[in-house]
Amino acid sequence: MARVTVADVADEAGVSRVTASKVLRGGEGVSPSTTQRVLDAAAALGYGREQSASGEGKRVTIADIASAVGLSKGSVSFALNGQAGISPENREKILETARQLGWRPHSAARALSSSQSKAIGLVLARDVDTLGSEPYFMRLIAGIEAVLSKESIVMLFQTVPSIEAEMAVYDDWWSERRIDGLLLNDLRVDDPRLPYLQGLGIPSVFAGLREGSGTVSAVFHEEAPGVEETVLHLRDLGHRSIGRVAGPAEFAHIAERGQAFARLCSELGIEHYESIETDYSMEQGAEATRYLLARPERPTALVYDNDIMALAGLREAQATGLSIPQDLSIVAWDDSLFCQASSPSLTAVARDIRAFGEQAATSLLDLIRSGAPDTVREPPGRIVARDSTAPPPS
Amino acid sequence: MARVTVADVADEAGVSRVTASKVLRGGEGVSPSTTQRVLDAAAALGYGREQSASGEGKRVTIADIASAVGLSKGSVSFALNGQAGISPENREKILETARQLGWRPHSAARALSSSQSKAIGLVLARDVDTLGSEPYFMRLIAGIEAVLSKESIVMLFQTVPSIEAEMAVYDDWWSERRIDGLLLNDLRVDDPRLPYLQGLGIPSVFAGLREGSGTVSAVFHEEAPGVEETVLHLRDLGHRSIGRVAGPAEFAHIAERGQAFARLCSELGIEHYESIETDYSMEQGAEATRYLLARPERPTALVYDNDIMALAGLREAQATGLSIPQDLSIVAWDDSLFCQASSPSLTAVARDIRAFGEQAATSLLDLIRSGAPDTVREPPGRIVARDSTAPPPS
DNA sequence: CTGAAAGCGCTTACAG
DNA sequence: CTGAAAGCGCTTACAG
Numbered sequence: 001m002a003r004v005t006v007a008d009v010a011d012e013a014g015v016s017r018v019t020a021s022k023v024l025r026g027g028e029g030v031s032p033s034t035t036q037r038v039l040d041a042a043a044a045l046g047y048g049r050e051q052s053a054s055g056e057g058k059r060v061t062i063a064d065i066a067s068a069v070g071l072s073k074g075s076v077s078f079a080l081n082g083q084a085g086i087s088p089e090n091r092e093k094i095l096e097t098a099r100q101l102g103w104r105p106h107s108a109a110r111a112l113s114s115s116q117s118k119a120i121g122l123v124l125a126r127d128v129d130t131l132g133s134e135p136y137f138m139r140l141i142a143g144i145e146a147v148l149s150k151e152s153i154v155m156l157f158q159t160v161p162s163i164e165a166e167m168a169v170y171d172d173w174w175s176e177r178r179i180d181g182l183l184l185n186d187l188r189v190d191d192p193r194l195p196y197l198q199g200l201g202i203p204s205v206f207a208g209l210r211e212g213s214g215t216v217s218a219v220f221h222e223e224a225p226g227v228e229e230t231v232l233h234l235r236d237l238g239h240r241s242i243g244r245v246a247g248p249a250e251f252a253h254i255a256e257r258g259q260a261f262a263r264l265c266s267e268l269g270i271e272h273y274e275s276i277e278t279d280y281s282m283e284q285g286a287e288a289t290r291y292l293l294a295r296p297e298r299p300t301a302l303v304y305d306n307d308i309m310a311l312a313g314l315r316e317a318q319a320t321g322l323s324i325p326q327d328l329s330i331v332a333w334d335d336s337l338f339c340q341a342s343s344p345s346l347t348a349v350a351r352d353i354r355a356f357g358e359q360a361a362t363s364l365l366d367l368i369r370s371g372a373p374d375t376v377r378e379p380p381g382r383i384v385a386r387d388s389t390a391p392p393p394s
Numbered sequence: 395m396a397r398v399t400v401a402d403v404a405d406e407a408g409v410s411r412v413t414a415s416k417v418l419r420g421g422e423g424v425s426p427s428t429t430q431r432v433l434d435a436a437a438a439l440g441y442g443r444e445q446s447a448s449g450e451g452k453r454v455t456i457a458d459i460a461s462a463v464g465l466s467k468g469s470v471s472f473a474l475n476g477q478a479g480i481s482p483e484n485r486e487k488i489l490e491t492a493r494q495l496g497w498r499p500h501s502a503a504r505a506l507s508s509s510q511s512k513a514i515g516l517v518l519a520r521d522v523d524t525l526g527s528e529p530y531f532m533r534l535i536a537g538i539e540a541v542l543s544k545e546s547i548v549m550l551f552q553t554v555p556s557i558e559a560e561m562a563v564y565d566d567w568w569s570e571r572r573i574d575g576l577l578l579n580d581l582r583v584d585d586p587r588l589p590y591l592q593g594l595g596i597p598s599v600f601a602g603l604r605e606g607s608g609t610v611s612a613v614f615h616e617e618a619p620g621v622e623e624t625v626l627h628l629r630d631l632g633h634r635s636i637g638r639v640a641g642p643a644e645f646a647h648i649a650e651r652g653q654a655f656a657r658l659c660s661e662l663g664i665e666h667y668e669s670i671e672t673d674y675s676m677e678q679g680a681e682a683t684r685y686l687l688a689r690p691e692r693p694t695a696l697v698y699d700n701d702i703m704a705l706a707g708l709r710e711a712q713a714t715g716l717s718i719p720q721d722l723s724i725v726a727w728d729d730s731l732f733c734q735a736s737s738p739s740l741t742a743v744a745r746d747i748r749a750f751g752e753q754a755a756t757s758l759l760d761l762i763r764s765g766a767p768d769t770v771r772e773p774p775g776r777i778v779a780r781d782s783t784a785p786p787p788s
Numbered sequence: 789c790t791g792a793a794a795g796c797g798c799t800t801a802c803a804g
Numbered sequence: 805c806t807g808a809a810a811g812c813g814c815t816t817a818c819a820g
Binding site: 104105108112131132133138139142152158159175176177308311312314319336338340341342343 | 539
């Protein structure tokens with residue numbers, strides 16, 4: 001793709017190079033019809049576009065548009081931003097010329113003068129293998145971006161090893177004015193990020209938080225309903241002893257599940273129940289499984305807080321000679337393709353994570369615009385019965 | 395966190411508010427020792443930091459530093475950027491003052507005047523469930539960011555439904571000067587993105603490309619060695635008929651694996667071999683498995699192009715009453731936690747994806763700096779033997 | 789080694 | 805509805 005030159009445009013339009021150059025760089029002293037002809041030729045050849053995109057040559061700016069249409073930069077800016085205060089004819093003329101010249105806003109110039117970066121940030125503090133094996137995050141991201149891309153807002157993304165590193169990233173991004181707001185995940189019990197965000201005053205949406213305040217909005221769903229469906233499902237099958245292989249209790253949603261699990265088991269007539277905390281890993285999932293299966297009130301059903309532990313537990317149970325689901329029922333919290341691909345397929349609690357991501361992004365944009373924090377409750381998870389749950393052995 | 399005011403600083407430093415204000419806003423007419431005292435107090439209280447981070451109040455700029463130390467903005471800029479052309483003493487004084495005032499660069503201002511956004515872009519055109527189930531991408535991202543974060547370079551991330559949408563994003567980001575360069579994945583046979591990037595002139599690193607040129611660098615690894623290890627492993631176990639459940643052949647690395655597979659099977663004495671193309675999905679993985687197991691020269695070993703298909707194939711085979719690995723050996727290409735968690739665990743081809751990501755990012759930064767495209771070859775995948783491979787039934 | 793000034797490309801009061 | 809100008813916070817020649 002050779003670069004399109006003024007000479008090319010001149011030839012295409014059938015005018016002199018001097019005339020073409022005049023139109024392309026300013027537009028004074030050339031008749032309207034000739035101006036139009038040159039601009040059409042430029043558009044056809046992709047002259048402006050190439051210029052603006054290639055990095056070589058001069059970038060098309062609002063000054064170029066202004067002189068092409070014979071109006072001020074201020075008017076051009078108004079028209080381009082859809083603001084009131086400019087006549088319909090001039091607006092149309094400006095828009096058309098901008099299109100023809102291939103003008104595109106310079107994000108840094110806008111950010112500098114408007115104090116808005118049109119970017120939001122997402123930082124994930126989990127180890128890479130957890131991130132890579134949990135479908136949650138990619139779905140969340142897909143939901144977020146479905147909303148952002150409509151508004152030409154961009155997402156900065158980073159993974160970090162710890163929550164401290166996460167906060168350091170927020171400080172950097174915010175103080176360098178890289179972002180207008182933040183999306184947070186994995187709320188902890190007494191999460192240090194919350195006061196940190198409030199202190200810095202960063203507009204944020206915290207997934208899992210129950211109530212927005214200050215500059216932080218909340219988007220969440222209840223854990224209890226999914227737990228209740230699970231316990232009911234197992235009780236109705238006849239189970240009276242249930243073990244739970246839990247994620248880290250420092251996560252607020254895990255702690256909440258744990259409380260709901262204990263309360264509901266007790267209320268719904270489960271005679272024995274027990275939770276074992278793990279770090280979410282395959283190894284600890286297998287270990288907790290071994291431990292629970294060796295208990296005096298050996299559980300006939302096991303519930304896991306993520307899919308990789310459920311799979312590891314399945315493997316562990318099968319290795320000890322158990323048949324699933326005849327000898328032991330298994331439920332995974334957070335459905336994934338792997339729950340379907342395993343043998344037997346795993347009964348799991350499923351949520352619409354993509355919708356959750358969309359809501360989180362929508363809330364963030366609202367917050368950035370309005371400055372007022374909000375609280376949104378999303379639908380809870382629901383159980384999807386598959387082949388890994390059945391009545392307990394008699 | 396209440397905002398730190400000039401009055402607070404004055405109290406802390408034991409000077410009048412007028413004096414504190416003078417120092418904090420300019421520094422003229424105040425003795426060096428008093429100036430120092432006030433700046434120390436400000437630093438202790440986090441005055442500058444709060445100012446620069448909170449968004450309220452005036453941001454600390456290089457002009458503030460300049461008047462505080464009594465030098466020009468240009469000198470301050472030089473010092474802050476580590477450029478030559480300023481005396482050691484003044485450099486030190488500027489750096490110290492900047493630190494005390496909590497100055498942070500404004501990314502947009504820098505981007506506008508330096509024509510560098512200090513951001514790179516990554517767009518993934520795969521459906522969300524594939525992305526969420528393949529550990530590849532998160533590992534790649536972790537590797538990329540390990541390099542970027544050292545240089546305070548930020549990553550824009552987006553998922554899109556198609557390769558056309560992907561190119562549209564590149565056009566947007568580049569023409570708005572959002573990014574300095576791009577990282578590309580999933581090279582296609584005759585990939586349209588390559589000429590597109592070259593046309594736009596975007597500095598890019600294309601993973602999988604065999605040779606850099608123009609503004610595009612290449613980072614790749616050979617597929618053949620991993621294929622060879624796999625075929626050798628199976629042959630040495632005694633297998634003479636191998637089936638392959640392949641990913642989409644439009645991907646260059648899949649096409650290459652396919653060619654290597656046919657060539658190596660033939661060279662290494664495998665009597666029957668066959669590849670079936672799929673879309674990477676669980677469903678088609680299961681379907682291809684059924685098909686291959688029904689062939690006249692029924693394969694005794696099956697090789698899969700991703701982990702989810704391998705798992706689906708394992709399930710399918712077990713459902714038809716086969717024991718793995720006694721009746722059928724299975725190998726997954728691209729190892730993951732799920733290959734370890736399955737029962738039996740899956741023999742798989744593993745690569746150091748994180749290192750690959752680091753190299754890709756390093757190459758991109760080099761390219762952005764130098765303008766010269768490069769080509770880097772990374773180590774190929776190696777087979778990791780687990781429980782899913784054994785001699786064929788006799 | 790240092791200063792004064794122009795410029796990056798926008799937005800936004802301020803006048804008319 | 806429109807124009808002229810200042811300003812956002814830096815970098816970068818250009819002089820000395």
